Amino acid sequence: MPQGQPDVVPNDGLTTRQRRNRPLVMVHTGVGKGKSTAAFGMALRAWNQGWPVGVFQFVKSAKWKVGEENALKALGATGEGGTVDWHKMGEGWSWIQRDPKEGEQSHEDKGREGWEHIKRCLAEERYRFYVLDEFAYLLHWGWVDTEEVIRVLRDRPGQQHVVITGRNAPAELCEFADLVTDMSKVKHPMDAGQKGQRGIEW
């Protein structure tokens, strides 16, 4: 909730307008709730600007985030704002046209394939707002090289905002990112023995 007055005016040779419109890399990490949820909330703003939104879900789940998925797809379909493409690793990346009889890819291969596709999207400026949901895990696990991700993000053309979610975001990524928020758990219903519920957890 910035009040509009930065504390420091950097000596970077940019005008305020140039600096204002600088494309951002944002990281939502920590063990608390709200990392992905806040990223999808940001996507609402991007949609409202008419920006093409690309969501890449890197962790498979049967029911998680179906609410956000249905809502963002419904928004994309209204034609009143930006488009929304939703890619799920769990259901096979939509752009992979591969004979399933050839044998299933490993989870790790699928993750890397997702990242390769994101690189292509960034190179061709396919989206204006990217949600790389749970992508931090892949970096943490070493499936995708953090240094390469930073290099690709640093060199991306145009006005492409990228938000990366997930626990254990590597320190180098946080160092590179423009905005890092750590969601801490203070209290969660699971602590009191409650299971997740429809409409709240998914």
Added chain:
Amino acid sequence: MPQGQPDVVPNDGLTTRQRRNRPLVMVHTGVGKGKSTAAFGMALRAWNQGWPVGVFQFVKSAKWKVGEENALKALGATGEGGTVDWHKMGEGWSWIQRDPKEGEQSHEDKGREGWEHIKRCLAEERYRFYVLDEFAYLLHWGWVDTEEVIRVLRDRPGQQHVVITGRNAPAELCEFADLVTDMSKVKHPMDAGQKGQRGIEW
């Protein structure tokens, strides 16, 4: 991101189903980004369940959250999910039909009037999911009595989920709430002299 297995099974006389469907009070606090954004992200899930959603914005702003507002209203208008009512203190609460010549209400009075209306909504189970955006400030400032809020929330009928956002949520409220997440700022573009930008901050 609960994995489905609580650590503790409470001795509260409830079945798992009853416990699962327990209406929740959730608090998003802390100085970092994402408190409101995550609450609006949760509203996407509520919408997807077909639940009536009521948003009450307690802090006036010309441009903040217009993206979420437009998006959630557009979702409500699709008829594919729940309805969305959006009430802004800054524009006058929509249910207050008062001659403006009588003199403007104070900010504090408007805040209290908002809370009185929420009490009526809770009593008649008007919504299934409430976002009381920035409401924590009013409690912190003492405009609305925290003990009363806790009492009203504790006694609310039916299946009404409530999420309260804002910095400085009072300790008693956090003690009472089912879920508390603290959003901590690790790094923000404002620190590097960047102002807020369209599509990102609003």
